[in-house]
Amino acid sequence: MHRRSFPMPGLAGAAPQVNGGEPIVVKDEPGMPHRGKVFAAVHAHLDDIPYYAAGLCAKLMSEGYTGYILRTSNDERCGGRSTAENILSNEQDHFRMAAALGFKDVFDFYYQNHDMDGISYIDLRGRLILIFRMLQVDTILSFNPWGHAEENPDHWVTGRAVEEACWMAGMPNDFHEHLEAGIQPHTVGERYYFYAREGQPYNRVVDIGSHVEKKIDAIVECKSQGDGNRGSIVRAQLARQGKRLPLLGNDDRAADRAYVRQFLLEDDREHGKPHNLEFAERFYYIDRRPAKSKADEYIEKNAVNL
Numbered sequence: 001m002h003r004r005s006f007p008m009p010g011l012a013g014a015a016p017q018v019n020g021g022e023p024i025v026v027k028d029e030p031g032m033p034h035r036g037k038v039f040a041a042v043h044a045h046l047d048d049i050p051y052y053a054a055g056l057c058a059k060l061m062s063e064g065y066t067g068y069i070l071r072t073s074n075d076e077r078c079g080g081r082s083t084a085e086n087i088l089s090n091e092q093d094h095f096r097m098a099a100a101l102g103f104k105d106v107f108d109f110y111y112q113n114h115d116m117d118g119i120s121y122i123d124l125r126g127r128l129i130l131i132f133r134m135l136q137v138d139t140i141l142s143f144n145p146w147g148h149a150e151e152n153p154d155h156w157v158t159g160r161a162v163e164e165a166c167w168m169a170g171m172p173n174d175f176h177e178h179l180e181a182g183i184q185p186h187t188v189g190e191r192y193y194f195y196a197r198e199g200q201p202y203n204r205v206v207d208i209g210s211h212v213e214k215k216i217d218a219i220v221e222c223k224s225q226g227d228g229n230r231g232s233i234v235r236a237q238l239a240r241q242g243k244r245l246p247l248l249g250n251d252d253r254a255a256d257r258a259y260v261r262q263f264l265l266e267d268d269r270e271h272g273k274p275h276n277l278e279f280a281e282r283f284y285y286i287d288r289r290p291a292k293s294k295a296d297e298y299i300e301k302n303a304v305n306l
């Protein structure tokens with residue numbers, strides 16, 4: 001379950017220094033510079049990606065990336081209904097949310113919600129390795145595996161398995177039977193870790209101003225959890241009292257969108273303010289794309305014929 005980042009005592013307003021420097025502000029890039037590249041957004045619950053990273057997902061797809069989304073838990077503890085009904089309603093919301101953002105495909109792993117610290121960790125990592133190789137994933141978005149203040153085990157278990165799978169997916173002796181099946185080793189080079197809790201590190205501030213409508217499209221589909229239908233609920237409650245709120249418009253869809261825009265994007269507004277942006281998302285970015293070593297450069301330059 002997503003929870004908005006509540007300030008921690010002593011950390012309120014403090015921007016953590018990352019590598020002693022200021023975060024880099026990332027703007028829209030014209031001309032489809034990422035055409036042909038693939039990213040996987042890996043979260044645990046229906047509403048994680050919509051709140052932490054929907055703006056970046058929309059930005060990457062608008063710049064040429066093909067996006068896939070993967071949810072590790074079954075979300076059975078959230079939805080306000082029976083366990084089985086919660087699993088179904090979250091699954092249906094997840095498909096609608098993914099379609100709203102433009103993902104090409106959805107993977108659901110259905111591990112038991114809130115109990116992922118008790119699952120077979122190697123099973124989770126192996127499943128991720130297969131998908132990273134199968135899709136030849138260039139870039140992942142997921143939880144910071146070492147971000148402090150994380151109370152939800154589904155988050156940190158997912159983040160750690162993703163980080164390890166990004167590396168191991170490139171090692172031919174891990175799951176060598178994949179090669180027999182024609183699925184080639186492939187290291188995931190670029191990683192964006194969510195800023196999920198107040199005080200976690202970040203080194204990228206992504207301007208999502210031109211993608212905020214897409215982010216709202218995603219959040220309003222989070223009805224089982226994430227308050228995506230809060231606007232229409234409030235509208236109905238007021239109607240029963242013979243009242244209406246002009247902000248919420250004249251139908252449920254308009255009410256949901258207006259409520260999200262007015263009340264549920266405060267983190268993004270706050271993260272944009274120091275950089276004069278209307279809306280921004282924060283990430284800890286790591287680039288593990290292979291670079292030519294100094295030895296390779298030297299050999300290439302200096303090798304002579306026998």
Ligand SMILES: [Zn+2]
Nearest residue numbers: 001002045048
């Ligand atoms: Zn969550």
